[in-house]
Each structure stands twice: as C-alpha cells, then as structure tokens.
Amino acid sequence: MKKPHVVVIGGGATGAALAHDLTLRGLRVTVVERGEVTSGTTGRHHGLLHSGARYAVKDQESAKECIEENMILRKIAPGSFELNNGLFVAITDEDMAYRPAFLEGLETCGIPYKEITPQEALAREPNLNPAVKAAVEVPDGTMDAMRLPLRFLATAQQHGAVVLTYTEVEEILMQGKAVVGVRVRDHVTEKTYNIGADLVVNAGGAWSGKIAALAGVHVPLQPSPGVLVAVYGRWNNMVLNRMHRSGDGDIIVPQRTLSVIGTSSWVVEDPDKLEMKKEHIQLMYDYGAQLVPAIRNAKLRAAWAAARPLIGSEGGAQTGRELSRTFKCFDHAERDGVEGFVTIAGGKATTARGMAEVTANVVVQKLGLDAPCRTREVVLLPHTAYYRRRM
Amino acid sequence: MNIEEYKRPEPRQPEARLSEWFSPTKRGVGGWAFLLHRLTGIVLVFYLLLHFSVLSYLARGPEAYQAALQFLDNPLFVALEVALIAAVVYHGLNGLRLLLMALNLGVKQQKAMFWVVFVLSALTTLVAAVYMF
C-alpha cells in the first residue's frame, strides 16, 4: 500500500515542524507556501526563545508549553539559539508589587529561575536602567526564527518531503463533505494544478482563518499585530523583560548586531492589510528606554508590524493582550463535518514543535495509523541543508 | 492538470558577462581602482608588444632605427606616451596599494590610499607631460 499523502498549507515554523514530524512517522508530505518559506507569520518574528516567564502569571497554559518546548529545542536544534538567558527586571514600585506573583507563577509553571541582586544585574548588563530594583534570571534566549524552520524543512526534505514555494492554494478540493486535495497556482509560471491528498492540514498562521474559509469552515482566529522596532547596536546581551503584566515595548531581544524592541498589540481582520502604526515606533523607543535608557538614541534599523495568530474569544478581542498565546488543533470532521481537513492555529515560534506533535497525533489517528512522535529526540540538520541540490 | 504532470522550469542560469568588468555601475572607489588597474594592465601588455616591434628596428641598423624614431616624433605619439606614463605610474602605485592590503595593512584606509595613488599618478603624468612637450 502506498504511504498516505498529507498536504501542509503554510511554510512557516508550524508547517515546517509538522512536515518534519509527519515524515518521521512515515508519511508522504508536500508543503505548499505562497511566498518564500518563513515569509508570513514566522517572518515577522521577535526572535525570542520563550522560557514562558512572560506568561507565568496570566497565561500559565502557554507558559508551561513554552518551557517544555524551550528545553526540547535546545537539544534538537543546537546552534539555532543564543543561550544568553533572559532577565526580568523591576524598575518601579508597581513592578515590585508584581514580583511575588511572578515568582509564584515561575514555581507553578516549573520555569527555572534565579534571583540576582540589582548590583549584579547592572554588572552584567551595564546599559540597564540603574533604577533597577529587582532582577530574575530565566532561561529565555534569542532564536534565529528563520533558520530554525529551515532546519525542520531540511530534515523533512531528507525524509522525502516536498516543499513548494511560491505556490498558493486557490481552492481546497472536496468530494462531497471530504477534502481530497488542493488546487494550487505556481507563481513562477502562473499555471495551476491539483495536488491530491489523503489529508490536508492548514498551518497558515495568521492566514489560517482565510484558508479555512476556502473549505467553508470557520476558525476563530484573531490576527493581532504588534509593532516591533530593530535598532542598531547590541545594547544588552541577555533578553531583557520588564517584570510586570505583559505590556507594550517591554522586551528587548539582542539579535546579532541589533536589538529588537517589542511590541504593541491591536487586532485586525485581514493579516494582508496590516497598516503599520507609525506612532508606535516612538512608543517602542520610549518604553524600551525604560529598560535601557541609552536605547533612546540608538539608530533605527527597521520597524514592522507582525501579526500574531491568536485564537479569538467569541466575544471579540479589543487589543489581543487578553487572548491566550496557546495553540489549538481543530479537526474539522468533528467540528464542522468536513472530513480530511485539520487546522492548527495559535501558538508561537517557540512552541512550533509541540504544535506539530499535537497536530500529527490527530493526523495519524485520523488516517488510522499507529506511529509515535519522534521529534523530541531527532536532532535537526543544519539550515544550509535546506538549500542542498536535490535530484 | 495534476502535480505528476507539472514541472516547474529550471531557474535561468546567470550569464558570464565580461561587460560587467567595465560597467560604470560601481559601488565604491575600490571597484574603480580595480577597473583602472585592469585597464592599465591590458594597455601595458599591448604597449609592451609595440615597444618590442619598435626596438626591432635596432636590429636593422642605425638608419632604420633613426627613421622609426623620426616617425614616432610627432604630437600624437607624444600624447600617447604621456597616456602611457599615466598608465604605468597608476598601475605601479596601485600595485603597491594592493600589496599593502594583502599584508592586511591599511585595508580600512583603502579608499584614502586609492586617492593618494590617483593624485600621485596625476601629478607625475603632469610633470612628464610638461617635460615632454
């Protein structure tokens, strides 16, 4: 019998990790991506390998996912992360009031931490605001959010996956109420063709609501953009976070020779139409300067709007801050009566592997296979392998 | 059409275009320095061959050589000789610049070094021109 064939829509972190997981379980996989790989949701990343500390108080489900995945990724993708740790710093009395709840949250979620004195924090991060009152070190890190998915894809390709870039899904092919494949347009030639599939997974990130609509089903996805600002200069070596309830501009991630300040948050309907909120650039500078005062004068390298693919509440979200960062796998057979179609939505780059595991579990169960997940152990190929010539 | 019947065409391979060496779309002075070095090098190879053929008159005796020299003694050839001196001096001085760079000396100052080379070449050529005309 021929191995079942799964089409994954979306070549971002989630689609890449899913292709890797499914090929390891012995399936044939084709990834279709309308642009370059990692050009959508993943492409607007902050570059933060979350320890989960940011969500330790308000969104503990997501926090636990983060710390678990953080530890797995370090093992399977060495070299894709700067293991610089992160520092949560309290600047104001209000921040200090948040401290007990924060430490309790870290305990509850099992996030390892170490409290260090403000003097030590300043010694290690000389550019830090000297008003620092308390500092907690957690295993945050900087991730290369473009090359990590490339490593998933390269390893998947090694196991037979096919990655089709510049290939946009125009239609989800149905037989009655069952999905049997996709009709795609190759933007290199503008020709269209069909890809048959035993199962189609929608891993479209912020676009997964639009993709689900092609199959006539609804996914409660709420694209929630935020503005990120990259400035020249590496102003800190650890990931700096403000020790308070998640707010605007309270993270500075050092990336290569840059520092990236993020982020603001609002909600939109169409992830293709994110107007960039110019005034948020100054906002990021102002908030960033509360952590690292000198960043006020850093030269702007780029500012962009990134759409988080959050799972919406039915009531409609105001800013996106109130929405969980967790992920959810929708089997549209039980939900909408559409067979052969699964959507994976929500989540973050840090949890991409975990999202893939949960989704692949649903996929193999639906296909009636018994194949366990192996992505917790298999070490990924280097990102350069993605560009290897294949015949 | 199904995926089995579809094949994306191979990418178009880049052509090796010699014209790129001489195109004026340079990005920095280093590119110009290289272009001038290459151009003067080619010119000097041709001059070398020409020089050999002129000197071959030496083998045909004093009269032939004198005639050849007289043929060359006009403003056109003198102008060409001035250009030749410019080429020689530039090629030599820039060669020294390249040697320094390979020893990792003044790589950061390579642009300034080019201008020094350029100005010195221009001055030498000027002096030679005044002397020769």
Add this chain to the structure above:
Amino acid sequence: MAEVTFKIYRYKPGAIDPPRYDTFKLDVEAHETVLDILERLRLDDPTLTYRHSCHHGSCGTCGMMVNGKEVLACVTRVLDLGTETVVVEPLRHLPLVSDLVVDMTPFFEKYEPIGMPYLRESEYLPEGQPPPEVGTYMRFESCLECGLCLSACPVVGTDPAYLGPAALAAAARVVQEPRGQDVARVLQMVDTEQGCWRCHSAMECSEVCPNDVDPGGMIMYLRRELLTGKTLSGGKR
C-alpha cells in the same frame, strides 16, 4: 510623503519571457521600505514574487538590486534613496527563478568545503561577566548569508568556480575563532587560485555588506595569514 515611480523587474519562465519592467506610481511615506512597497504591490498583483522573511535585516532573505546597488529591501527606506524613480531588480550572479527570486543553492554550495560555526562568543559588553551556567555570552555570526557580496563581486560574475567573498569571510572567521575546527585544513581549502588568491581587492563586497562583515577585509586577513603563516604557529588563540 512623496510620489515615487517604481520599475520592477518581472520574469516568469514561459510566461514573462523575455523579462520586462512593470512601472507603478505610488505615494510613499517616510518609514516605508522597498519591502513594504513590494508587499503593497503584491496585494493588487499576487503574481509578484520576491524573497523575504524577517523585516529587519536579521535573516538576509530579501537581498535585491535597488537602483543598481545590492541592498536588503527591508532596511532600505524608499525616500532615503532620493530618486524619483526606483528600479528594483534581482541579485546578479545567481540563477533566476522568477521576478526578484533567485536560487540561493549555488551560494550555499560555496560553503561546503569550509563549514561554518554558526554561533560565536559575543564581544560586546566585556565587563559584563556571564553567569557560571551560561559559560559565555553567545551571539549569531554577523554574516546573514544574504548573497549581496556575491552579487557585487566582479570576479564571481565571470567565474562561478571562485569561492567568493561570503565563503571566504566564513573561512576567515574559522581562522579567527576555530572552536575546535581544523584551522590548517580550512586555510588549505582557501589557499588556491579559486580561493582567496583570486580576489582583486575591488572591495565591492564590503561596500554592500549590510552587516559590516567586511568580506574584502576578511580575504585580506586570510592572505596575511597565509603569507606570514602566523596562525599556524599559534597566532590569535
């Protein structure tokens, strides 16, 4: 805000062949980059293809020619270019897939003989002592693998066998910080006529490098090492 004319290179094998330029007139705001403009254009014309990912010059995916010079589209603000017409073309010296999309496979093939440490120790903030469990602060290599240097190099254009600035700069990094790699072998790999001796010091690579890797300077560093043999007898680390 100002009106700018964009001339975008278009090529699709079999469909737009020979290539042509599409012209658009758009109002551009001060913060908008060439990549922002391409994304705006793609809303109306989904057939436009280009490579991009991170939007802030950290991934190195959106290299292209803007007004005849290699840049990262995501950090090139249109109004800073100061021209009424902005010409956008694909990188040179790499196979062309469609429109502005080049095939990076040959670029990465050049690394194969060398290998490359992807992380290096962070040289910034030396006074900040790293905590014991971290060992040392690490950061990613400055090189973004964007291919701008390959496109700008006058030698790569006519000789595909030349290792080129990016791979040679990577080799120089190995020599500077070996991290357990075999320095003598790497030096041997680049000590060839297709290696660091092919460079003619035009320094166009360093001119276009978006992250100050200075590949030209790195090639000169390799030459000095090979000429003096310092590293082999125990130079820097």
Add this chain to the structure above:
Amino acid sequence: MTSGKNTWVWQALSGLLLVFLLGLHLFANHFMADGLLTYDDVVAYLSNPLILVLEVLFLAAVLYHAVLGVRAIMLDRGISAQQERTLTRALTVVGVALFLYGVWLFWVILT
C-alpha cells in the same frame, strides 16, 4: 598547477621589482645621457655591464609580470582546468620566446 599563493606571490614580487627597475629604466633612458635619441646612444648605454644586467633583469620581470597578468584575466573568465593548463603552457612559450628575442636584440646591438 602552481598553488594560488605562489602565483600571486610571484606576481607581487615581480611587480615590486618592476617598480624599481622601471624607474631605473625610464630614468636611465630619458634623463641619463640626455635620453637615448640615437642608435649610438643605445649602444653606449648598453655597453655598461651593470646597465645590461639590469636591463635583462627588467626584460624578464616585465614579461613574467605581463604573462601572469594575462593569465589572471583569463582565469577570471571562468575557464576550465584543462583550458587553464593549455593557456599556462601557451603563455609560457610566448613569454620565453619574447625573452629570447629580447636577449637576441641586446646581442645584435652589442656586436
């Protein structure tokens, strides 16, 4: 095939030598003895054994440098290893021939 380093080093050394020898060549030709304007001037000039040695050295260096330069340009055109071998052989023959021609010229003039 010569290693890349050797070719480059010889190109650099011959170039460096030329900077001195060419300076001498031009100076001697045009300033010493008020220029070599007649056949007899040339003969007298070359009769000086030191000058003769320097001139032969100059001839060799210039040819060597030029041949390597032409070869470098051809290599930049992306030729195959086989073509490179043929080219190197051809250029060696041309270089040696021109050197012998130059030496013969000196000999004819002096005898």
